[in-house]
Amino acid sequence: MPKKHDNEASTRRAPKGHFVVYVGKELRRFVVPTSYLKNPIFQQLLEKAADEYGFNSQKGIVLPCDEPTFQRVTELLA
Template identity: 50%
Template sequence: MAVGKSQNRQTQAASLKQILRKCSSFGKRSSCDEGGDVPRGHFPVYVGENRRRHIVPIAWLGHPEFQYLLRRAEEEYGFNHDMGITIPCDERVFQTLTSMIR
């Protein structure tokens, strides 16, 4: 059972790295950087019913609150889509959770 969980986490980490490579501003202009306004070390996420775009620091990936949101996103949408990371929660909930991270 522990081997399955370990492999699942490795698969999740690889998927997340792929999305971050595509959407982060570590490299040159990325396909998720629609307006060219994503600062270095950040990436966009889309939140709520209207998919409002938020720019978040990559450092948040280590926070349990943000990891919870990422797990929900994976369960809802998976990691195979072009728009970037879409967080399936109300925008007010997102703002409350992320305010705890700041």
């Protein structure tokens, strides 16, 4: 399951082997393992993010789903 960080931690970099995504209306920050990039389900989320937000988002990688859906997806990937 991805780690959720509070707002103070949002300025820190992700640990090696991980990256940050933002999810939901609140743009909650999650740190996820890079191994997720190999998964077709996660790749679809990234493709939808690119279609919806483009590649020049100032906020980083914003995934177009709500937090509960994201958590269910990541539970399947873990």
